[in-house]
Amino acid sequence: xxxxxxxxxxxxxxxxxxxxxxxxxxxxxxxxxxxxxxxxxxxxxxxxxxxxxxxxxxxxxxxxxxxxxxxxxxxxxxxxxxxxxxxxxxxxxxxxxxxxxxxxxxxxxxxxxxxxxxxxxxxxxxxxxxxxxxxxxxxxxxxxxxxxxxxxxxxxxxxxxxxxxxxxxxxxxxxxxxxxxxxxxxxxxxxxxxxxxxxxxxxxxxxxxxxxxxxxxxxxxxxxxxxxxxxxxxxxxxxxxxxxxxxxxxxxxxxxxxxxxxxxxxxxxxxxxxxxxxxxxxxxxxxxxxxxxxxxxxxxxxxxxxxxxxxxxxxxxxxxxxxxxxxxxxxxxxxxxxxxxxxxxxxxxxxxxxxxxxxxxxxxxxxxxxxxxxxxxxxxxxxxxxxxxxxxxxxxxxxxxxxxxxxxxxxxxxxxxxxxxxxxxxxxxxxxxxxxxxxxxxxxxxxxxxxxxxxxxxxx
Amino acid sequence: xxxxxxxxxxxxxxxxxxxxxxxxxxxxxxxxxxxxxxxxxxxxxxxxxxxxxxxxxxxxxxxxxxxxxxxxxxxxxxxxxxxxxxxxxxxxxxxxxxxxxxxxxxxxxxxxxxxxxxxxxxxxxxxxxxxxxxxxxxxxxxxxxxxxxxxxxxxxxxxxxxxxxxxxxxxxxxxxxxxxxxxxxxxxxxxxxxxxxxxxxxxxxxxxxxxxxxxxxxxxxxxxxxxxxxxxxxxxxxxxxxxxxxxxxxxxxxxxxxxxxxxxxxxxxxxxxxxxxxxxxxxxxxxxxxxxxxxxxxxxxxxxxxxxxxxxxxxxxxxxxxxxxxxxxxxxxxxxxxxxxxxxxxxxxxxxxxxxxxxxxxxxxxxxxxxxxxxxxxxxxxxxxxxxxxxxxxxxxxxxxxxxxxxxxxxxxxxxxxxxxxxxxxxxxxxxxxxxxxxxxxxxxxxxxxxxxxxxxxxx
Numbered sequence: 001x002x003x004x005x006x007x008x009x010x011x012x013x014x015x016x017x018x019x020x021x022x023x024x025x026x027x028x029x030x031x032x033x034x035x036x037x038x039x040x041x042x043x044x045x046x047x048x049x050x051x052x053x054x055x056x057x058x059x060x061x062x063x064x065x066x067x068x069x070x071x072x073x074x075x076x077x078x079x080x081x082x083x084x085x086x087x088x089x090x091x092x093x094x095x096x097x098x099x100x101x102x103x104x105x106x107x108x109x110x111x112x113x114x115x116x117x118x119x120x121x122x123x124x125x126x127x128x129x130x131x132x133x134x135x136x137x138x139x140x141x142x143x144x145x146x147x148x149x150x151x152x153x154x155x156x157x158x159x160x161x162x163x164x165x166x167x168x169x170x171x172x173x174x175x176x177x178x179x180x181x182x183x184x185x186x187x188x189x190x191x192x193x194x195x196x197x198x199x200x201x202x203x204x205x206x207x208x209x210x211x212x213x214x215x216x217x218x219x220x221x222x223x224x225x226x227x228x229x230x231x232x233x234x235x236x237x238x239x240x241x242x243x244x245x246x247x248x249x250x251x252x253x254x255x256x257x258x259x260x261x262x263x264x265x266x267x268x269x270x271x272x273x274x275x276x277x278x279x280x281x282x283x284x285x286x287x288x289x290x291x292x293x294x295x296x297x298x299x300x301x302x303x304x305x306x307x308x309x310x311x312x313x314x315x316x317x318x319x320x321x322x323x324x325x326x327x328x329x330x331x332x333x334x335x336x337x338x339x340x341x342x343x344x345x346x347x348x349x350x351x352x353x354x355x356x357x358x359x360x361x362x363x364x365x366x367x368x369x370x371x372x373x374x375x376x377x378x379x380x381x382x383x384x385x386x387x388x389x390x391x392x393x394x395x396x397x398x399x400x401x402x403x404x405x406x407x408x409x410x411x412x413x414x415x416x417x418x419x420x421x422x423x424x425x426x427x428x429x430x431x432x433x434x435x436x437x438x439x440x441x442x443x444x445x446x447x448x449x450x451x452x453x454x455x456x457x458x459x460x
Numbered sequence: 461x462x463x464x465x466x467x468x469x470x471x472x473x474x475x476x477x478x479x480x481x482x483x484x485x486x487x488x489x490x491x492x493x494x495x496x497x498x499x500x501x502x503x504x505x506x507x508x509x510x511x512x513x514x515x516x517x518x519x520x521x522x523x524x525x526x527x528x529x530x531x532x533x534x535x536x537x538x539x540x541x542x543x544x545x546x547x548x549x550x551x552x553x554x555x556x557x558x559x560x561x562x563x564x565x566x567x568x569x570x571x572x573x574x575x576x577x578x579x580x581x582x583x584x585x586x587x588x589x590x591x592x593x594x595x596x597x598x599x600x601x602x603x604x605x606x607x608x609x610x611x612x613x614x615x616x617x618x619x620x621x622x623x624x625x626x627x628x629x630x631x632x633x634x635x636x637x638x639x640x641x642x643x644x645x646x647x648x649x650x651x652x653x654x655x656x657x658x659x660x661x662x663x664x665x666x667x668x669x670x671x672x673x674x675x676x677x678x679x680x681x682x683x684x685x686x687x688x689x690x691x692x693x694x695x696x697x698x699x700x701x702x703x704x705x706x707x708x709x710x711x712x713x714x715x716x717x718x719x720x721x722x723x724x725x726x727x728x729x730x731x732x733x734x735x736x737x738x739x740x741x742x743x744x745x746x747x748x749x750x751x752x753x754x755x756x757x758x759x760x761x762x763x764x765x766x767x768x769x770x771x772x773x774x775x776x777x778x779x780x781x782x783x784x785x786x787x788x789x790x791x792x793x794x795x796x797x798x799x800x801x802x803x804x805x806x807x808x809x810x811x812x813x814x815x816x817x818x819x820x821x822x823x824x825x826x827x828x829x830x831x832x833x834x835x836x837x838x839x840x841x842x843x844x845x846x847x848x849x850x851x852x853x854x855x856x857x858x859x860x861x862x863x864x865x866x867x868x869x870x871x872x873x874x875x876x877x878x879x880x881x882x883x884x885x886x887x888x889x890x891x892x893x894x895x896x897x898x899x900x901x902x903x904x905x906x907x908x909x910x911x912x913x914x915x916x917x918x919x920x
Contacts, residue, residue, distance in 0.1 A: 416832035
């Protein structure tokens with residue numbers, strides 16, 4: 001297709017039209033001989049930091065660690081063409097935040113506030129409480145849950161600078177009880193998206209710095225003279241940001257390294273065709289690497305979707321991105337039964353799963369791996385992306401096998417509590433002593449034995 | 461001290477005795493002029509993967525990824541001097557596991573089983589349940605909690621091959637409902653510690669492979685012809701294992717990268733001196749990098765501890781390690797008040813915190829950061845290490861600021877659930893549409909709008 005467009009010698013609209021009309025999403029039938037190979041090829045995605053990226057990022061982190069503010073200023077001038085005399089000049093003032101909020105269109109402000117309200121409501125259900133219990137020996141055991149002290153939120157610049165992401169990253173931290181939330185966002189030539197500032201204001205972000213890239217991650221991890229070190233860094237970013245997060249992991253906590261966004265729609269063929277096409281488009285429009293997969297038991301429906309895609313693509317403002325994404329990574333799979341669909345869901349572990357079927361609740365208990373599950377015909381993924389309440393920061397690229405949506409639990413942590421009674425220390429001490437000696441840890445054994453009957457003393 | 465011993469020209473016992481008698485743990489007073497600098501120097505610990513380690517590990521991972529079993533066999537022969545014809549020969553049979561269990565000394569078996577029972581009891585309190593609720597529009601929202609399918613547990617060889625760690629890593633996974641637990645442990649010359657095998661048997665480990673190092677981590681992450689890929693890898697290891705875990709993070713989940721173990725004991729001076737000394741020794745005996753810190757309001761008590769250390773050190777089977785650890789990383793801090801102690805606790809965020817004071821429950825609510833808190837004079841850390849119930853895998857090196865003890869929650873993950881009613885899709889759809897347009901994501905807006913009143917249709 002690409003070759004043809006190029007050969008035609010026509011740039012612009014005509015070329016695009018030709019190509020669009022020709023778009024046909026790759027199709028598979030469950031169980032066809034090359035099924036697994038094709039599926040694997042479509043799912044494969046490898047954005048790995050190469051050696052050069054690793055070296056650059058390591059140098060930036062080292063520079064910020066050693067030279068603090070000075071290094072931050074130099075990199076910001078070099079990468080964002082934004083020159084200021086001190087890091088404090090990179091900080092957005094409360095007045096500027098308030099001005100961004102006041103400058104919002106009424107409709108947008110109402111929508112942002114409604115979304116924030118629902119996100120807060122949902123996340124409040126995730127808070128975890130401390131607990132304790134006594135055992136039969138009178139020992140007290142438990143877990144104390146506490147919020148992190150200070151958290152950094154990275155907000156990307158450019159096309160991925162989304163106010164909704166600010167809400168989704170900041171509100172769970174706020175609900176957890178984090179005392180200080182520091183947001184960083186690159187501001188090429190000094191400019192920040194006012195909607196992002198307004199969203200930060202609504203979400204309760206405490207401080208914002210116009211700072212991006214690996215230098216922002218390094219500054220948050222190690223602190224500088226002006227920017228305080230945080231305990232955890234969350235939020236998506238480009239390959240430099242992702243590499244920097246991986247490198248500072250251990251010094252601070254980090255969230256998952258996000259891959260491209262994906263959706264898996266399962267449809268029984270009874271949902272309006274254009275709804276499903278729009279759902280697939282809404283994923284594909286993110287970027288060329290985004291992935292939309294449709295599984296259906298109905299071959300006629302799949303064919304209707306192909307036709308509708310060709311028809312609706314033309315009017316899409318982001319049609320070039322959608323087309324590239326569907327061509328490179330899109331997939332339609334025909335299955336014989338919904339149980340086959342469930343098998344595929346659990347193998348793929350999709351970030352977004354839409355169950356556009358008559359009885360989604362029948363499938364739900366069988367689903368082991370998915371970031372978020374959109375149930376029924378009315379639950380467009382877009383509703384969850386913005387305002388249903390659950391988080392839109394979700395495990396991508398099959399990581400739903402072991403990872404969860406971003407949540408309040410990511411901003412809380414636990415301390416074990418053990419309070420042995422004098423009596424409990426006898427019984428436990430004997431067990432501990434035996435096991436410690438079995439591991440040749442003799443001081444462990446002595447420490448346990450010191451509390452045994454014979455050793456029970458009081459210094460006072 | 462080192463110089464003197466060398467100059468004396470005497471090797472062996474005499475040198476050690478001289479050195480031991482001279483051991484005096486570094487002392488600080490809260491607020492002295494160089495307080496922060498000395499504290500920082502003592503706390504500093506940097507085991508970073510150097511370039512050479514990174515390159516070697518990357519090559520091992522790549523080889524295992526490409527050549528599977530063959531690469532695993534080659535590395536096992538090279539690094540563990542253990543040559544077998546196939547990876548299945550590296551697997552420990554059920555019969556061998558049972559034999560190890562039967563071969564245990566009765567006292568040890570009883571102690572291991574008692575510990576396992578208490579660890580299971582405690583961890584059952586950590587299980588998280590799925591939840592759902594309906595909002596005022598009839599939308600259903602919630603979170604579905606599921607166990608990971610398959611988990612890998614790394615058990616180090618040599619001095620850190622602890623049966624107690626097998627219990628602590630495997631039991632939470634079992635309680636979470638993980639279907640298959642695969643343990644790997646290096647077996648130099650083919651030998652595995654039978655107590656480790658027995659502990660694995662008691663904890664319900666499903667399969668064990670005599671396999672270690674970066675090659676074991678790579679095999680667990682990517683799978684080979686014989687060894688199935690897992691979803692998460694937990695357990696400590698040397699720098700090669702830690703580097704490999706960091707590199708495969710994202711393909712699989714990993715637990716924290718553990719640093720050396722540390723304890724912070726706070727004592728009001730009323731606990732028997734030898735109890736405290738044995739507690740400090742029990743930490744120091746782990747390895748030369750382990751850290752024991754004692755904080756007290758009582759200068760006389762601190763002096764008594766110094767004297768007792770010199771006295772008790774001689775009879776310690778692991779005195780060389782204890783001495784090295786206390787000399788290099790040990791610290792005693794005199795504070796004026798327990799509130800100053802709390803301030804230090806929260807700044808240090810210790811892995812183990814022992815509150816050997818009259819009313820530990822008064823301090824507890826003020827403690828923000830600690831892996832595990834041992835309350836009162838009778839709760840020796842050793843009791844928690846083996847059998848009190850809570851996990852002994854804890855965040856080290858100040859990472860308690862953002863991380864938690866290993867727990868059932870590390871082997872469960874969540875999927876968001878969103879089920880919009882036709883009515884709910886109206887209200888949410890309008891909000892989503894406004895926000896999507898604000899982010900120039902037009903297909904998102906269309907997908908939401910498709911479900912609005914005018915667009916509500918049924919295909920059937």
